[in-house]
Amino acid sequence: MSNQNGAQRRLGVTMPISEAFPTKEDLESSDRLLQALKDQGLFESEEESQRRQGYEPEIVLGKLDKMVKEFVYVVYVRKGYAEQIAKEAGGKIFTFGSYRLGVHGSGTDIDTLCVVPRYVEREDFFQVMYDMLRLRPEVTELAAVPDAFTPVITMSFSDIPIDLTFARLGLTTIPDTLDLSDGALLRNLDDRCIRSVNGSRVTDEVLRLVPNIPTFRLTLRCVKLWAHRRAVYSNMMGFLGGIAWAMLVARVCQLYPNACAATIISRFFSILHQWPWPQPVLLKPIEEGPLQVRVWNPKLYQADKAHKMPIITPAYPSMCATHNVTDSTKAVMLSEFKDAAELVNRIMSQRAPWSTLFTKDDFFTRYRHYLQVIASSDSEERHLTWSGLVESRIRHLVAKLERIDNLVLAHPYTKGFSKVIKYKTAAEKEDAAHGIINAQAQEAAEGAVDSADVQTMWISVYYIGLCIPVREEGSKAHRKLDLYRPKEEFTEIVKSWDKYDEQTMGIVVQHIRSSALPADVLPAEALEDAEQKKNKRSKSGKKNAAAPDARPPTKKRRGSAAQNGVASDAASVTSVTSADTPGTPSAIASPIVKSNVSTASTPVLPQA
Numbered sequence: 121m122s123n124q125n126g127a128q129r130r131l132g133v134t135m136p137i138s139e140a141f142p143t144k145e146d147l148e149s150s151d152r153l154l155q156a157l158k159d160q161g162l163f164e165s166e167e168e169s170q171r172r173q174g175y176e177p178e179i180v181l182g183k184l185d186k187m188v189k190e191f192v193y194v195v196y197v198r199k200g201y202a203e204q205i206a207k208e209a210g211g212k213i214f215t216f217g218s219y220r221l222g223v224h225g226s227g228t229d230i231d232t233l234c235v236v237p238r239y240v241e242r243e244d245f246f247q248v249m250y251d252m253l254r255l256r257p258e259v260t261e262l263a264a265v266p267d268a269f270t271p272v273i274t275m276s277f278s279d280i281p282i283d284l285t286f287a288r289l290g291l292t293t294i295p296d297t298l299d300l301s302d303g304a305l306l307r308n309l310d311d312r313c314i315r316s317v318n319g320s321r322v323t324d325e326v327l328r329l330v331p332n333i334p335t336f337r338l339t340l341r342c343v344k345l346w347a348h349r350r351a352v353y354s355n356m357m358g359f360l361g362g363i364a365w366a367m368l369v370a371r372v373c374q375l376y377p378n379a380c381a382a383t384i385i386s387r388f389f390s391i392l393h394q395w396p397w398p399q400p401v402l403l404k405p406i407e408e409g410p411l412q413v414r415v416w417n418p419k420l421y422q423a424d425k426a427h428k429m430p431i432i433t434p435a436y437p438s439m440c441a442t443h444n445v446t447d448s449t450k451a452v453m454l455s456e457f458k459d460a461a462e463l464v465n466r467i468m469s470q471r472a473p474w475s476t477l478f479t480k481d482d483f484f485t486r487y488r489h490y491l492q493v494i495a496s497s498d499s500e501e502r503h504l505t506w507s508g509l510v511e512s513r514i515r516h517l518v519a520k521l522e523r524i525d526n527l528v529l530a531h532p533y534t535k536g537f538s539k540v541i542k543y544k545t546a547a548e549k550e551d552a553a554h555g556i557i558n559a560q561a562q563e564a565a566e567g568a569v570d571s572a573d574v575q576t577m578w579i580s581v582y583y584i585g586l587c588i589p590v591r592e593e594g595s596k597a598h599r600k601l602d603l604y605r606p607k608e609e610f611t612e613i614v615k616s617w618d619k620y621d622e623q624t625m626g627i628v629v630q631h632i633r634s635s636a637l638p639a640d641v642l643p644a645e646a647l648e649d650a651e652q653k654k655n656k657r658s659k660s661g662k663k664n665a666a667a668p669d670a671r672p673p674t675k676k677r678r679g680s681a682a683q684n685g686v687a688s689d690a691a692s693v694t695s696v697t698s699a700d701t702p703g704t705p706s707a708i709a710s711p712i713v714k715s716n717v718s719t720a721s722t723p724v725l726p727q728a
């Protein structure tokens with residue numbers, strides 16, 4: 121059989137593991153996978169929404185491209201260039217990210233890059249282009265983030281979420297035929313422009329480095345859905361973002377250049393579970409280049425050496441796309457890889473349904489202790505930036521927690537929960553800022569005849585699951601979990617933000633037990649369990665206040681600790697302290713379940 125798709129063209133930094141072609145069974149598994157993804161609404165959302173709601177990315181991109189050319193023209197004229205030069209200066213929109221990779225879903229943003237000639241500055245982009253966008257009736261939710269690591273304008277254009285980055289090249293004109301693959305274009309660009317141009321160059325390189333693009337796309341769609349469902353999809357929270365998942369899939373595609381999607385998925389999880397991290401995942405050898413820019417190099421840079429799960433971008437200058445990964449998020453991902461590898465094994469060998477791979481995470485039933493980070497603000501607009509800032513710093517809190525004694529891991533949840541709260545009294549306000557919402561007070565405030573004294577608060581709540589080591593058999597040692605320092609240091613960091621305003625913004629970091637988790641984060645079955653427990657207790661005459669900690673692991677919880685009916689993460693801790701003032705630590709948690717379980721010397725997830 122001839123190999124048309126890529127084995128002739130050697131890709132990657134090693135030889136492939138297998139160049140075998142798929143068997144009939146493999147192809148059947150891939151067909152079932154495709155059907156499972158359709159059943160999950162993955163393709164429906166794109167095609168149907170395009171038809172039904174006039175979802176037309178191409179039209180929007182065409183309009184944006186026209187606007188970029190006009191923006192360049194306006195800036196040139198304002199700067200005194202001759203009409204003819206201004207007209208010929210050009211400008212172009214490039215797409216990158218998941219849209220360019222061909223794995224984009226209707227809800228996700230389209231990543232775009234605005235490329236302009238040398239006489240247009242970044243300030244012009246954030247003033248002139250921003251104003252032009254502001255005046256467009258199709259544009260809503262327009263926001264400029266000029267200080268970001270990669271500066272960006274975000275917006276919704278005809279209801280399509282768009283991220284627009286900016287790069288000014290050293291060229292005097294930007295022709296429509298411009299191609300960004302030539303590394304020489306990066307000469308004399310500042311770091312931010314290089315990062316922006318590289319968003320596009322990296323995406324194009326990934327596509328160039330996979331042996332079979334349709335197989336890569338199907339596999340990546342499956343992995344992205346899995347990662348979303350298992351709550352390990354978020355660069356910001358210390359897991360992996362879209363490009364890192366894409367590069368991992370691309371690497372496994374290189375190792376099995378002729379395999380179909382089902383086979384690649386089945387290899388994907390076990391390869392990554394066994395990967396000798398921190399050995400980097402590379403799609404091609406790292407290129408050195410002529411420019412004075414930093415290229416990822418753990419031999420040269422301490423920061424690069426510290427990367428836990430390095431996945432390196434293939435376009436010069438290569439960088440690590442996973443520098444936010446911490447010990448905890450790495451442990452969570454490795455555990456998920458292991459579980460997924462076992463599941464896919466069953467899917468392939470016993471024809472278990474692919475849908476089992478996409479089961480929702482069990483984060484809120486997994487731990488006995490959580491940290492709640494609550495950002496609050498007095499206006500929607502302020503809340504958008506304040507909660508965004510707090511969210512972007514959560515991973516620093518995780519890193520601080522990892523350094524305290526008696527904590528196996530600090531597991532951040534990938535998304536926050538937002539609420540709008542009405543209140544009337546100062547006490548209700550204080551409660552709301554601590555995430556305590558009194559339904560009656562809410563109702564009264566909402567239904568108040570005189571609305572003058574009703575105020576509104578916006579809150580966003582983020583969660584970190586705390587996994588505490590199990591106690592050695594027979595050990596009587598009582599352990600304390602002192603959260604005071606990480607909590608204080610984190611609060612200080614977010615409050616040192618230059619736009620922080622004490623009067624209008626709030627931040628609370630507090631420990632809660634699983635029993636105090638609000639209903640809106642819990643899966644239905646956990647709510648039912650809690651309800652049943654509550655009823656049982658009230659029948660047996662026990663106080664409800666004592667009930668929560670005893671909530672049994674849900675049936676879905678996997679692993680020995682759960683099967684034993686023992687919450688391994690809480691077994692040996694007597695108190696969790698996180699006092700608000702130094703020197704007066706208040707024991708928030710009362711003594712917890714005592715049990716005979718062995719000490720975990722290496723980080724082990726409760727369900728592993």
Ligand SMILES: Nc1ncnc2c1ncn2[C@@H]1O[C@H](COP(=O)(O)OP(=O)(O)OP(=O)(O)O)[C@@H](O)[C@H]1O
Nearest residue numbers: 217218228231318319320322323361362363440441
């Ligand atoms: N951590 C990172 N390191 C390097 N490049 C990045 C990183 N995050 C984003 N990028 C660049 O920006 C592009 C868009 O990022 P984004 O997070 O939107 O990924 P995506 O592949 O579009 O996934 P999604 O479907 O979640 O939007 C990536 O393709 C990549 O080129």
Ligand SMILES: [Mg+2]
Nearest residue numbers: 217218229231
């Ligand atoms: Mg994207």
